[in-house]
Amino acid sequence: MPTSLFDNRKSVIHRLNPVTKLVALLAIIVIVFAIPVWWVSAIVLVVVIVPAAVISGSGGRLLSLSLKILIPILLVLFIVQGLTFPGGETILWRWGVLKLTTEGLLFALGVGSRIIVLILASILLVLTTHPGQLMSALSEHGMSPKFAYIISSTLQLIPAFSDRANSILLAQQARGLSLKGSPFRRIKVMLPLLSPLVLGMFTDVEERSTAMEARAFGSPAKRTSLIPVPDTTLQRVLRWVFVALALGAIATPILMGIL
Amino acid sequence: MSSTAVPADSKKVRNRIFIALGTIIIIATYLYLVVGQPTDIAKSSFSQAGLIAIAGYVIGAILLAVGAIHRLPTATVAMVPVAIALNIVVGQLVSVIGIPVYLDSIGTILVSALAGPAAGVVTGILTNVIWGLTLSPIALPYAVVQVVIGVMAGYAARIGVFRLFYLAPIAGAITGLVCAIVSAPISAFVFGGATGGGTGAIVGAFQAMGQSLLGATTLQGLMSDPLDKAITFTIVVLILAALPSRFRNRFPFVREYHVFGRKNQALPTLPAPAQKTADAVAADVADATDKK
């Protein structure tokens, strides 16, 4: 199981302050959900996400990762909503209770376009941002060090525990344990696999917290950081522009009375 | 398990405000989307329901997490990453094995039972944030569901559900019920009911039977969540029973609310202070061992 999807490159996008990228991601999500028409998502995709992906050099990985997530969702979305959308009136084709409707397909198009933007933009952020840098940058902006600790620590624990889980699974299978049969039986088989893993993990916690407290974690002092996260005036301005764009997007449909 | 930093009163007030605001926003979001549901939501994608579902739930969840995290002592903070890793590793493992449940909140419920609802809320939200950052961004909008799990499991522990083995699945089923209700608007308005193959088919079936989109996702949730949470709570009770009691009793929450029942053990009186040299004591001990 991967710790993080971070794709270590040196592009402009990679070098941006992580907070700038996070604000951009949030603004993009707000914009496509605030003006819920498919072509707004399409414009954001073509004008912002695709160029950013190309500049970053991580476009290939972005495509392969997001397609794996998107294809099943979009397929189900178009089939289910195309055929069974409750507000469907204009029937194109019908088979028993299933009616293919224009409204259903349009609904799927609207929802689908937003999901595409949501997933592509989030994965692009993760691909181009080192989690440690993201945490440092957010801490510099006032996030509690406890959040930074929990997120960074989990990211590094997952591969370690995943290895432990796999070795336990292998050991049990070597002892002739089979993972076939009814779901109930499989749950019964899972339990003895879980307990050594979980007990080991949780009894380690005592040592981990001792080691942290010995290093003044939770001290009331104002924290400092060894490595500064680069930031520029331009990026500071850009972040406010993103916020303004998002607010504008929320206001647009209300002002224009299209809702 | 005492925290070294005692937050100032002003911070305490601020954290309470965050928690109260977060709770209000989450409830208001749900009520707006369900009770005050504008008629056009069901009719087309052309509404801001998706934005309200995401924004309301995410902002509410973040406020709750920010308000709750300051209460956590270091020992609890150290446990949270382990619990999140457990959620994610087991969740992944289960999806590989192909059991029709999620089992992705074992860690959250364990933390709630040992360290209380605030710790459970932080564990839950960050589970979905991290899952979103590593394996699947779909998890992110659902962070609020984990808030429900953390809070309900924490209060279940307070009233003593984890003392009796057979109460846990009941508490789990009730938690699952609330989870299903809370998550339905996200499935409906953000994902159009299409979060996965199996669930999508069920949503489609309910819609074909005449349910609205929200009705269909709610019913779909009710089919899986209560069962999943009942099983998860049962697993947690088993794990808790297997943990050494010395470990469990390190947690002030466990001691304060007698999560695992009351226990009173008296210490024997202490031997009189030794007035001898270490070597003399050593000789005594050697003798005593010899007699054994």
Next chain:
Amino acid sequence: MIKLSDVSYAYPDTDHYTLTNVDLDVPQGEVVGIVGASGAGKTTLAKIISGFIPHVDGGALSGRIEVDGINLPESTLAIAVSHVGLVIQSPFNQISGAKFTVREELAFGLENQGVEREEMATRVGEVAKLLGIETLLDRSPYALSGGQQQLVAIASMIIMRTPVLVMDEPTSQLDPGGTRMVFDVMSKLRDSGITLVVFEHKVELLREHASTVHVIADHQIVASGPARKVLSDPRLEKWAIGTTRYTRAAALAEEKSLLPKSTELPVSLEDSIDVFKGFKNLKKG
């Protein structure tokens, strides 16, 4: 530097004392070894000296505990950790996890204390040089061997500049190579003036590195004295710690009158070379 008088302790919700009537006196700048079988109370004593008992574990603690002039039980954990550092058994559990490079891992404690950036960078450089881990600075703490991880853990405590450092079985989870690395670092620390308390059961290595040794058995300190004298005590077998083969060989030779009765028993190889030099002469004569 460390003074414990008549200290007894029981964990919460237990019906027995883990330590009873413990007295301990450690002068400044000394390297002290404490040996004991598993379950004898080593970790408990380590936690008492470093303030985690009673500030974290609670329980019933009595007696007087003074470290670096601070009355620990009446102080706070934050104050205690600024006077005493603690290195624990598992290198894996000591890595904060919050940092992605060794460099930042070393600075973690200083960041928490709010030390200025330039000062942190200087101290990271110094500590890395002292322990010889400069080449590891840009690697992930999780991509290191156990021995290297333990060196990083020790470095990340030394960087806090506490006058006392407690090590609780720092080599019990390491292979022989890693163990050697950690003990080599101990000899470097001995010259730096830090007061070092090492809980161990590797008798031979302690003989080489500690000046004074105390033995814990049956919840008490049962023997104290110069390392060679204490570590060659035949009662170590009874206390489930065990003596080295050199000690046993010399004791046997004594018994068979091959060595004079007054021989000071050896612990390490170096000791025994000395002792058996006499043995060789005896045989010839």
